[in-house]
Amino acid sequence: MDPELVTRARVLHVTGITPALGDGPRAAVRRAVDLARAAGVTVSLDLNYRARLWTREEAAAELTHLVTRADIVFAGPDEASLVVPEAEPATMARTLLDLGPREAVLKLGARGAVAVTRSARAVQDIVPVTAVDPIGAGDAFVAGYLAGLLDDAPLPGRLLLAATCGAFAVAVSGDWEGLPRRSELDLLLGADVTR
Template identity: 60%
Template structure:
């Protein structure tokens, strides 16, 4: 099948136009998810559930559930899967009036196989599909420059040249307008090499205010070392605030005020996919609250703990009224 150039402008997705600029604006890929609900290889008759996911979309859902306005921009196909993605985001209070339905490319797909009781195997079908066709022309520049935070990840610029251009354009717009730029490295080796990721994302660091990275992701830019040393090295590349996500060992943030540590909150892990994005959503929501760094880390850890304890990418992210369910287990050191 021959597709027109990715920079062609598809029709806006149906949905209400918001009355004001959302506090958080994010752009990226969202796709349908078919996930096995029981362990074992994919086979005829395997029990499955249908859903949707996307790193930036998950962050938007989390911020919305925690009481702030959020918007997601991206492309989905003009198909049932795309309609499901947009309806799901709207149901979570996320503004998708800036999203686009692409009539010439279908919505991407993720297959999640529970190969054993404690091992997931994930396959993506995204190359050349709607999400990868995001382009600078899809962006609402006024919305970006009017937001309080722009959040992007390292996934989107790895999808295509036009998606990369969209992320770079959005970051520069936001930075020029004094909007806080949040970047989660979120490196995916299946999409691009470490060398290419370091080169492309490295160009974004001078425009970034808040950087999230795991230890291996941080090593794209700085030599490996202790988490605090790593975070401090990252802040010397541009970001005023660097957060190193340490999984079961919690997280650490470094700002001009010093280093702050947060232990992981102990829960029974059911599904690790999406936990990092849930963590980011909690951190950004607390930043929008005006909370200091230790409270940002605490809320981030709570959101990550909720997420891993529920199947799905974003389904387990808590609402404000639910935070007390795990808050008693919070340990800050």
Template identity: 40%
Template sequence: MPEVVTLGETMVLLNALNTGPLKYVTHFVRQIGGAESNFAIGVSRLGHSVGWISRVGKDEFGKYIISFIRGEGVDTSQVKEDSDAPTGVFFKERQEGGESKVYYYRKGSAASRMVPADLNPDYIAGAKFLHITGITPALSESCYETILEAIRLAKSRGVTISLDPNIRLKLWSAERAKEVIMGLVSQADIVLPGLEEGRLLVGAEEPEEIAARMLKTGAKIVVIKCGDKGAYLATETYAEFVPGYPVARVVDPIGAGDGFAAGFISGLLKGWSVTEAVKLANAVGARATQVIGDVEGLPTMEEVEIFLGQRREIER
């Protein structure tokens, strides 16, 4: 059984090759994107076993997604092919400064039809970590019920639950997102929000207060991502700000948060302290911003060590 299990939607990403509004873009590169599979690939590249649960359409895009993710060392044995619904698609619009917008075509997708019966209790029970995001419950009521069932199964077997809020306001209202995700925060052991997400969820401005309120809700570890500045780490007994690793040029920021989550869970799996795990998370997140694509920049441990100057790269 994999050490880490995650579940959620992965779509085909059509990434604009040139910058500017999509109405002027004529060429795209086909890639994949999905917060949970991004995370899973990140964990795999860092040397751990990980499984991804989902549904894809029984179509060519679905086959491509399964093939790609399996090729990255992620177990896809729990992914179901749906003959009655398509694989989701989204487009990415990029700007010169590294900013990007995404446009989803995912309503009624195969993944939005996930149900609790799709879960194998033994598969989740065999893991050390269950990683979930706030995207999946936004897809449909049955997806929300599936997340709740995954949490129930994990808790019944002592599996640690990590949550990345990953708020997507194109999928639901801020009020509904806050209601559902704070409910998940109360059941998670580890919560990994971005600073703006934390502000939306608890109504506080500073990382210290955001973390304190989430810990009071029930979380045991809260790590607030603060961009290239680093991350604020808090537990019931300890807190510190862990500096980040600024990069000279951000090429594509999407996927950095998923890389951060992968780095943090990887650090814990390696038996490191929570502080060292956050340092690894910061490095993975920074490294991920330097390559176009959601997963293409996610590094191996060797690449992390080279990025941090701990290992010399042999170029020829």
């Protein structure tokens, strides 16, 4: 890994899949996170738990460590329960903040999403589309949220952009084929979702 690629970035995004692949990938994720934190780069973590790759116990230990080092955490409720007690989504998100991140986002699938910071909370319904294939929706959601963050959008705007990208992803087959260009973002809502 080229340390300069990490230290010059505005955001480092990692997922729980990589450390599940073995000791080498786990060490690489930890090193990248350490480099990013030392350089003041925002660290984003999607728990992205995959039961086929490791046990809940193994995942809980490593993901808890990564949550304490992250600035932004994304998870579904089941994934979040690896790290914090089960509760309603906003409570789980707030409990994740107690571990160190400044933002926590709970992805709720067809029920939308909730995001919390130490001073704000936002709830987002799904953007209605005819769902064709759910593969890639979570990654598209996170990409939209982080794009909004990089654009300095407020919390509700980041969530709307995330939900819009997720909606584009599920509207076609494949995990990336439906991802929108910036010029296409307003096609689903008829309004500028980047503000």
